[in-house]
Amino acid sequence: MPARETCLAAVDSRDARFDGAFVTGVTSTGIYCRPSCPARTPSAANCTFHPSAAAAQAAGFRACKRCRPDAAPGSAEWEPRADVTARVVRLIADGVVDRDGVAGLARRVGYSPRQLERLTLAELGATPIGLARAQRAHTARLLLQTTDLAMADVAFAAGFGSIRSFNATLVAAYAATPSGLRDAGGPSEAGASGTGAVGGRLLRLDVRLPVRPPFCATHLFGHLVATGVPGVEEWRGGAYRRTLRLPHGPGIAALTPRPDHVAATLHLSDPRDLTPAIGRCRRMLDLDADPVAVDALLARDPVLAPLVAADPGCRVPRSADPDELALRVVLGQQVSTAAARTAAGRLVARLGEPIADPEGGLTHVFPTADAVAGASAEDYRAPASRRLTLIRLAAALASGSLDLGPGADRDEARAGLAALPGIGPWTVEMVAMRSLGDPDAFPATDLGVRRAAAGQGLPDGRALTARAERWRPWRAYATVHLWSTLDHAINRLPADPEEDA
Template structure:
């Protein structure tokens, strides 16, 4: 796995240089708070750069809020790509953040979060406060505030309904949090959004259109082609033109009912159209889609390491911003892996979902649950894996410890490296047994065992470059 390094936010000199340069590449990687104004911002905030002695840096918005700062209404520091640390790091804090972003605290509370991570609530709180500057409740509160802002600004949902959809237990708690975090009331936040023309009118209260940010460069076509090449009819759909893939959609199995998502790459964002059964699933849906496309990656950091290898440098230059494809559901990914060519037949037997509006009208089916797959006529290995997923012997979710999950997968004879890359977003897994990787390595004269040491901690991205590379192609 990746080598641990000191977190960026502790390097105050480097952070202040990024703020002075208004460098958008650092948005989401740390938070800047200004003592004299009591406001926290993204590094690229267009406001006048404060003096160095008046600035503090935090790892998360929750930490800044816990320090008494409120969010800047000019730069909207929560509307940025997430920190790449949550994939690069495999420690408790990173795993907790992945689960919090998926909405686990709203569904199961802090006890459920601690249980999933295998720690006591006290241990978990101590570690998160030390590492991230805030405990699990404060981190979940920041996540709820972000979800609430999206619903306030982008939906016509009554504010009372927004409160509960975002995961707040009461309207009073909702109002207090919005005032504390954004220094305004929910109604004022909505009025300001309408004046800016931010809302895209939904056809119903459960349909939203969002702009998902990413760190440039972003090679949208390669990651969308990867998903398109494995698309299961009914579960997924693809739209193409002469320019490439213009849209990719799929069904989502969410906590409060099925959802549909349609993704359309744009120059500076990915348009994300969502149709949800229940808006309480908004945060979880967005988190899963971001993992699917690896939108929180730091392409500049990847390019610095892989571009230093003379064999890979031409390809890195030619295809900047390649991403590692993720997954929206761990059990589904594992089952599709063991089912192989039979996955399409099994998927067709999944439960139907309510018809969506174009282009989502081709999304008709949820992938079957492990319980349902275990009852079907499938291979013995697929039945064994489905049973293990059903009884909890195998539990692939984004908060898992990679070593423990690897052991569970290996015990069933599964390709642990592939699953860790797709489900956990593990950044440093080189798929040495992949046939495309082997062909490209041979064509480029690479010894994979030796080269892998120089590619750390980005072996998963090296895998993608080698999979994309055509050995018949000449790179100059």
């Protein structure tokens, strides 16, 4: 939590940079708000500050209907951090409590449920179940206001165990019944959508993904499209589209960059996957980063300063599926971007799960690690040593001996990767950067980084690594800025195939 004086100043100036860092509880109204809420500034004496929406709800406050604090960008604190609390926050955002309960969450991080409760209460002002309940309330509101699903289906999809708890939680969170929320219409972060169904065809939902400004989308979306796997990813209608492997079935996400948000159209096999789908898209696009803090530090370096000024708010292109990205990094060892796409596309065509795309040309979900572990020479034509590396990595991921998911211990994951034959420093750093979300990962041996560094008059080898010490803890973002200087497809949005036709 920022100091009280900082919080008061942020509320007084309606500073959107602090949205997600804390919420303001107003004792005179019983409402909690974002720091940037446009409503009249409350008296300082009536302000209490809470580290999360869940903490404010636990203290008896309900969400402001004007600024929708439950829909603010996620706290920028949790993605960079690697400690247990940060891992817990990422796992809850992925829906682990809804699927496995608090006991399952505790097992993931090696704590007892009671230890975990004490930890989250101390740092977040709420228990794991309180955090999950606040998330369920937000998911339920989105489903109520963007679909015509029956109330019982909404409650089930949002993760509630009973209609009674569904009703009680929404009344406590929003001072409105489920039917009242539906009658109120779509909130600022959601748009009208198709109706879909719980079973059979895909359910469509249109959602706004809030983003903390500034936001430079060109390099982010350019990278994702230029390295996209045929059949799994495409650029169509001004949107980056990709298939998703979700807990209850396959899905599709279409993500369109806007100046202050990302417009997301989600096609889901099961509405219970709305929460993990949103969370995975946010992580892939690095939407919960703190660009002001990143840019301020990197701009101190005279070499990076003009790059930061030219492209403020760069994000690190990550992945919606950490295992998939790790396998693709191995597929890309010592080959060009085009060759890596071709190899991955061939693997997908042979081993991927087919999917029907209602609005585009996507054909498959990327194969599971278990499927890749059993790949033959026909499935993946490459030098024997690289094929063996791929299969070893896939086997480690499939067995669970290597965890790259949102709750992974980054140090353990790095050590596990490095222990596999055929996995060198470049692969470890690229996986750390894009699968594990380590903001300080630095692939110093990457050919693009070396070329970009030379073009900026920076040294090579160990001297570059030493120079990069001044960029900590944001070396992954420095990498993106270096890549941005190259004449490469990752740095521009492609022409739309529909427009070319």
